Amino acid sequence: MNNNDEVKKVNLTINGTAIAVAPGTVLLAAAHQAGVHIPSLCYLNSDEFQYRNSVGSCRVCMVEVVGRRGLVPACSTTVYEGMVVRTDSLKAIRARRTMVELLLSNHPSDCLICERNGNCQLQQMAADMGIRSIKYKGAVSSHPKDIESFSIVRNPDKCILCRRCETMCNSIQSVGVYSAIGRGFETTMGTAFNKPIIETTCTFCGQCVSVCPTGALSEVDATEEVWKLLQAPGKVVIAQTAPAIRVALGEEFGMEPGSVITGKLAAALRRLGFAKVMDTNFTADVTIMEEASEFVHRFQHGGKLPLLTSCCPAWIKFFEHQFPDLLDVPSSCKSPMEMMGALIKSYYAEKAGVDPQDIVVVSIMPCLAKKFEAARPELVSSKGHSDVDIVLSTRELARMIREAGIEFLSLPDEEYDNPLSDSTGAADIFGTTGGVLEAALRTAYKMVTDEDLQAVEFQMLRGVDGVREAEIPFGNTKVRVAIANGLANARELLQKVQSGEVEYHIIEVMACPGGCIGGGGQPYTKGNMEILRRRAAGLYAIDSAKTIRRSYENQAMLTMYAEYIGVPYGEKAHELLHTSYVRREDK
Amino acid sequence: MSKRIGSPEELRELQVKLAPRTALRLSPAEREALGIPAAEKMNILVCGGPACKSTDSDHIITQLRVELQKAGLAEEVKVVPAGCMGYCAQGPVLKVQPDNTFYVQVKATDAAEIVQKHILNHQYVERLMFHHPASGAPCRQEEDIPFFQGQVRIALRNCGVVDPAYIEDYISLKGYQGLVKAMEIGPDATVAMIKQAGLRGRGGAGFPTGTKWEFTQSYTATPKYVVCNADEGDPGAFMDRCIMEGDPHSVLEAMAIAGHSIGAAEGVIYVRAEYPLAVQSLQTAIKQAEEFGLLGENILGTGFNFSIRLNLGAGAFVCGEETALLSSIEGNRGEPRVRPPYPAEKGLWGQPTVLNNVETYANVPAIMLRGAAWFSSYGTAGSKGTKVFALAGKINNIGLIEVPMGTTLDHIINHIGGGIQNNRAFKAVQTGGPSGGCMPTALLQTEVDYESLTQAGSMMGSGGMIVLDEDDCMVNIAKYFLEFTVDESCGRCTPCRIGTKRLYEMLERITTGKGTNKDIVDLQELGDIIRDCSLCGLGQTAPNPVISTLRYFKDEYIAHVEEHRCPALACTELLTFTVVADKCIGCTVCARNCPADAISGVVRAAHTIDPDKCVKCGICLDKCPTKAIIRY
C-alpha cells in the first residue's frame, strides 16, 4: 500500500477517549491507543508466525459497547465507526471479575508451590483484580496428571481451556497431539484416548508450554537431580551451554532481551558447582565439519539429497513419525549437544584422565525436546553410558541460580573451560532459524570450491519467515537451499520435495518458530515476538564481532580432529558423532 | 421411462394430471384455495406421526387394506399413510375424505367396522368420533373438535394429507411450483417477497429470513451453501420431526428456492441421528426429486443446478446453534465460533451460507405460491404467519399444533389443549426449552409472538410448549433444564462451562434443603452475567429457566431455603412422611414394604415413621390401604 491511498481510519471512543485506528483492528489492540488495558487470557496473536488464537473462549476481556445487548469480547470484536466502548462500567468490570472467579473456582489454589508461581497469567489477573475469595464455589474437576514423558508435564486440572496449546500444536506444528476432549464441565485438553504424551506423536518441541498461560503445561523439572549430583562425591559434573541461552537467560534477571551474558553464564555455572563449563558452540562447529563433509560426500557421490539438518530433536522425532520412509535423508550427524556429550566422555575423559562413568554431562538448553533426545537409546555409547545425562532448560537454570542466591547481574564475565569451548561465529548463529544453514554454507563453500568464502553473511537466509529459500553460487555450480521454521512449514516443504515440485540440496529445519531462540525451554515471551527478534539480533552480533567466523578455522576443533577423531565423516567420527533414526507410529 | 420433468410447463401439466390423487384428501375449502376440482371417490388418511406410529398405526393401515380388499374396494378407496395430523393425545387418528370425518383412538380391530359402515354404507362410526368433553356430543369433523379450533396450518399444510413416500402427491398439490415462481420472478424479487411476507426464523431467535437471504446474496464469494438446521434438540419438541416425516418435499423445495435466490448449488440438511424415520423420509424424497428433475442438474430444464445431501448429527444439543452446526458438518466437534463473521458472510467451509430451520423452510413454498400478503395477513405486527408448537406436559390434548402468531396462551392451553390433566390446577407454561422460561397464570393472556415471549422472560424457541401443573416444583424444573445445559455445554467458554455448573449446584442445594438466601441472590447475579458473557446462544439463554422462575415463582425458592419446604411436594429430600395415627389400622403393610426399615409399630396399633431412617421413597404411601400416610 502506498501512502497516498492510505486506508481511512476508524473513529471510536474508549472510556471517553477518542481514538482513530486502522479498520479491522480488534478492541483489545485499539484500547492500548486509548491508554486502556483490557485483560485477556486465551487471546494470543502473532501474525509473523501465522499464530492466531482468537477463539473468544475465556471471556475475561468482556467490555460494554453502548447500544449493544450484553457484553462483547474485546479480543474478537472489530472496531467500527462511531463505536462507543466502556471497559470501566460496573457491568463490564463485574463480568470480567466473575469470569476470573469462575476460572479460579475450578482451579487448584496451590499457587505457592506451582511451577508457574509468579509467572502465571491467571494468577496475575487474580492479583490485578484483587480477588480475595471465590464467590461461586462448587465441584472442582480432577484429571490425572501426565508425568511420564522426559520433557513435558501436563496437569489438566490447571488448564483453563484457552486452546493456545491446541492451536500451536495443530496449526503451527501440524502435529495435532491435543484436542479438547469430552464436553461440558468435564471438558479437558487432552491427547488421543487420554494417553500419556510419551505415547503420542508429540515432538516435545515445548511450544505448547511456551504459550500456556498457567501451570497446565510445564517442563519436567530436573533441578533437584542436578543439585544432588553436584554434591555427589566422585562425580565430575560438567555443564555445556547451547548458543541460544546466552541471549535469553538475562531476561530472567531483568535484563533486556538479546543481552549477551556468555561470561556471566560461565561464572554462574561454576558458582553452582559445575566442575567444568564447556560450550556447545564448540560442537556446533564440529557439526558443521561433519554435516558439510556429509553434504559434500552426497553432493559429489550422487547420494540422497536434499540433506536435512538434524540438530533439532523435535524435528527429528517429527520426521520419524511423519516421514518414516525417508529415514536415510536427514543428516546422520548427532546434534551439537550430543556430540559434546560424546566428546566429553571420550576425548576429554581420556585427556583429563577421568573415568567416563564418573562424568555427568548436564546440558543447558533452550529446548524441552533435548530432554527427550538425551534419553534416546540410539545415543548411548558402546560403553553403555548416555552421551548426555541431564538437560536443563534456560528457565530451570535461572531457578537454580536464584535458589543458590547468586546475584546474576553482579557476576563477573568468566571464560569457558578448555578444550571443548572455543567456537567461531558460525556456531553462535546456530541458535536462530537459518543459522545452521548459513554456518554450513560458510564451510561447505570451502570444501567444494577450496576457497575461503569472503562475504560470510547471507542476509537472504535471515529473518523469521516460515519458509525461505535461496540459490547460492558455489563456483560454477549453484546450491539450492531452503529453511523452514515451525513444523507445519517443514511438513509442507518436505511434501513439495517428495512430490518433486521443488528441489533443494540442503534444507535446514528448526521446529520452533524463530529457531532455538524461541525454544520451548526459553524464558516466557507471552507472545511478544519482538523478544525473539532481539534474541536473534544478539546472536548475529556475537557472530559479527568475532574475527573467526568459519567453522573450519576453529583451532581447538582442528586440534581435536588431529589428536582424536581423525578426518571429518571418518570412522571415529561415525562412531562418536553420527547416529541413526527409528521408524515411529504415524498417529 | 425417464420421469424427468423437462420444464415448468410440464410440471404444471403433471400437476393437473395428478390432481385427482389428492383432491380426495382435501376439504372443500382447501380444494378451493388450491383451485383443485372436487372429487368423488374416497381416501382414508391414517396419521403417521411419531405417537400414532408408536401405537401401531401401521397395523391399522394393513387391516384397512385387508378389509377394503375383502369388500372389493381396494382400487376405489385408497388408504394413505400420511404424516402427522397433530392430535397425538387421541392417537391413533385417521380421517376419511372427502367427507372430512375424523376418527380417534382407532385400533386395528376397528378397520372392519370403518369399511363396512362408513365406506360401504356411508354411515359414520360414532363411537370412534371425538366426543366433546363439555357436552359429550360426538364431533365428526376436525372443525367441530376444540383441538383444531383456531389452528391454521401453513407449515404443516401437507402433513396428514400427502403420502411422503410419493412425490406425485406433493406435485399434485402444486408442489415445486413455488420454485418455478421463484425462477420466473428471479432472485431479487424472491428475496423481496420473503422479506415482505415478514417470515422470521422459526428456530428460536426469529431473525428475518428474507434479510438473511439478502445478506447472503450480497456476498460475491462462491460457492455458496444452503443449510437446513434439522437438529431439533429441545427436549419436548417434535415439530421439525413431523414436518420431515410428513412433508419432506416442502423443505427440499424451499432449500432450492433459497439456493436459486442466493446463487448456491449445494444444500445440506443437518438432521438428528435420533430421527431415523425423518432421515429415511428425506432420503426417499431427495431421490425422487432427483428422478423428477426437481433437484440436481438443470432443474426443470432451466439450467439451475441444486443438489441436497443429508448430514447426520451425533447427539449434541449445541449443534442447534448455527455456527456449531457448521463446525459439525465440517466433521469437527460441534463448537460454536465467534460471530461476526456471520454465516451469511462466512459459513460452511468459510463460504456464504444461508441457514434456516425446518419449519422456516416449510413456510417458504406456501409464501411463493400464495403470496406475501396472504402470509402476512396472519400474525401480529412484528411476527407474521403461524407457529407450530409441540404441546406437551400436564395437558389433556398433547399434540402438534399450528396457530397464527398472536394467539393467546390461554387459547392454546385451555381451548386447543383442553386444559390440565386430571383436573389439577395450571401452574406455568414453559416455552423455548432449555433456552426459554416459565410463564405463570397471570401471563395466560399473552399473545404469542417473538417479542411478547421474550418480554415475558421466555422465548419462542423452536416451539416446545410444556404445561406444568401444581405438582411441579419450579425450582426443580429450573434444575432439570440446567442439568441439561451443563451436560450439553460444549465446554468452550468459561461462563457456560463453569458458570452453568455453579447455577446447577445452587439449584441442587436449594432442592435438597441446603440452600440459603445467598444462593437465591447469586442465582440472579450469576445468571445475568452468564447471559451477558457467553459465546453462543446456548450459554446466553441457559440462565433463562432460572431467571424466569425466579421472576414469577420466587416464593417457591424462598419456601425451599427458608422453610426447607417444597410447596409442590416434588423435592423428595424436603418431604416428611408421617402416619396419621387415627387412620392407621396397624396392618403392617407399610412396615413390611419399607426398604429402609424406617417404620415401626405392632399389629393393630398405629405405626410411626422414623424421619432419620426414612429415605422418602414413597412406597408406604402407595401401599397403605387406608391412606393413613401423608407427606408434606
Added chain:
Amino acid sequence: MSQSASCLTEKYGEIDKYIDNLPSLRGALVTVLHQAQTIYGYLPEELQLHIARRLNVPAAQVYGVVSFYSFFTMEPKGQCAISLCMGTACFVLGAGGVLQEFEKELGIKAGETTPDNLFSLDALRCVGACSLAPVVLVGDKVYGKATTSQVRGIIEEHMQRMAKGGGSNE
C-alpha cells in the same frame, strides 16, 4: 505392509470400502464415525486410530470428536438396548423415577451395560413422542406412559425373548 496392517485391512475392510467411495474426505470424519459405529456397533480405540490414518487427521481429533457427541460410544452395547426419553414432557410425567427403577433392577447406571452384556441402559434426549410420556424404548419397541411398576415386566419380557434366541429387537 506390516502384518498388523494387513490384519486391520481385513478387519476394517467394510469401513475402508465406505471411505474409498466417499466423494471427498474433507469434513468426512463425523460421517465416517457414524458409518463405523453402524458397522461395528461401537468405536474402539483401534478403530478410531484406523480412521485417523485413513482420513489423515490426528488421532486426538478423532477422539475429541468421539468424546464430544453422545451418539458415539467406545463401549459395546448390550444385546438389548433400553433407552428412556428424558425430554421435558417425560420428565414432568415421572421419567426420572422410571429410570431409577431400571437402574435398580439392572444394577447399572444410565450409559452402562450389564456385565453379562445383555442389557444396556441409556437416557435419551427427546424422542418426540411426548403424548406417550414417559417413553421407554427397547430396540424399536415403544412402551408409552411407562410406570415404575412396569419396569420389571419389561426386563423379563426381553430376558425371555433373548433366552429364546430372539436376538435384538431391531
